[in-house]
Amino acid sequence: MLEVRELSIAYGGAPAVWDVSLDVGAGELVAVIGPNGAGKSTLVNTIAGLHRPRAGVIRCAGVELGALPSHRVCRHGIALVPEGRRLFTRMTVEENLEIGCYRDEARAERAAGLERVYGLFPILRERRRQLAGSLSGGQQQMVAIGRAMMARPRLLLLDEPSLGLAPAVVDAMFAIIRAIHDEGVAILLVEQNVIRALDIANRAYVLEEGRIVAGGAPDALRRESRIREAYLGVAN
Template identity: 60%
Template sequence: MLELDHIEVCHGLATALWDVSLKMAAGELVCVVGPNGAGKTTLIEAIAGLNRITAGTLSMDGASLNKLARNRFCDQGIAIVPEGRRLLTTMSVQENLELGSYRAAARVHRQASLERVLALFPVLKMRLAAPAGTLSGGQQQMVAIGRALMAQPRLLLLDEPSLGLAPSIVLEMFKAIRDINESGVAVLLVEQNVAMALEIAARAYVLEEGRIIAEGTPEKLLTEPHIRRAYLGEA
């Protein structure tokens, strides 16, 4: 479904991603792990159309998205849960969720999508009218995921969904991500919480200094000493 073929992304004059190739099949749950500053956010934003790629090809179902306007990426079925959530803090929770279903194809299913999101995160039911900025971190993350689901994605991009959340909320978040994936949505997860990410992912990529240095099933990656040392804190 999604294919990145030797892509490169620059921020101004600095190259943030070098020669990154990545493939995802429909319905797959894939995670990208790596240290801070490795380019994980750059990668996920490039797939969402927020960063332009400077070389290589980004394609969905074989059609290149290189030249696509950034507001058309969601029509390809791509939805992002960005790092730091980036909710519209002055707008209500409901307005934030509705923004997710702005694109015409998702707008006709708005009511059904909203019900689905509220079934996934019932706690939001009571907060629909509240300004999104007044919610707790965990609830804001739920809104961010809900907003992306409202777009009826085929591919959900999650950038550090556990960042800054209490451990019990993190567990809930990972359970929700697994549920979403089991409902047929492909998930690309970027995480610093490597142990938990590898636990739910079918395949993983390791990104360091803008390059993919390893890929494979979690079982395979966990046998590599470098990865055990760098990400699981083993001596």
């Protein structure tokens, strides 16, 4: 589905990501974990077309994305739930969702898409005429995920979906992520909640200072002493 090869990204002049290679198979859920400032957001934003890579290859279903103008990237089945949600706060909930299905192919399925999103998040149906900026943090995160789902993605990029949410809302959010994954959508999940991320992922990569330092099945990563100390708070 997604192949990233030897990707380097410079952000604001300074190099942020070095020589990163990773894969997400069709229908797979892959987590990227690592400390703040490791370059996780830069990595997913670049895959979504927000930044140009400095070197390397991003390929989705065989199509090279790195050189495309950003508004073309979504045609290849990629949708982004950005860090901090970045909703269009002065537009209504439903208008935010409609921007999600802006690309031609998705626009034809607007009604079905709205039904699907309102099915996942019934509260959004009630709030659909409300300004997105007036919603609670959890509801805004639902709109951000809904907006991305409206694009009919085959690969969903989720950047810190649980950041700043109350624990009960975090549980609900992970249940939704699992439900979307069960529908067959591949997911690349960036998450600071390492325990939850490793619980849900098929595979995971550890990104530190812009480089991938470890990767593999969650169980294998959980057994590595360095990861237990740094991310899971377990003393050896």
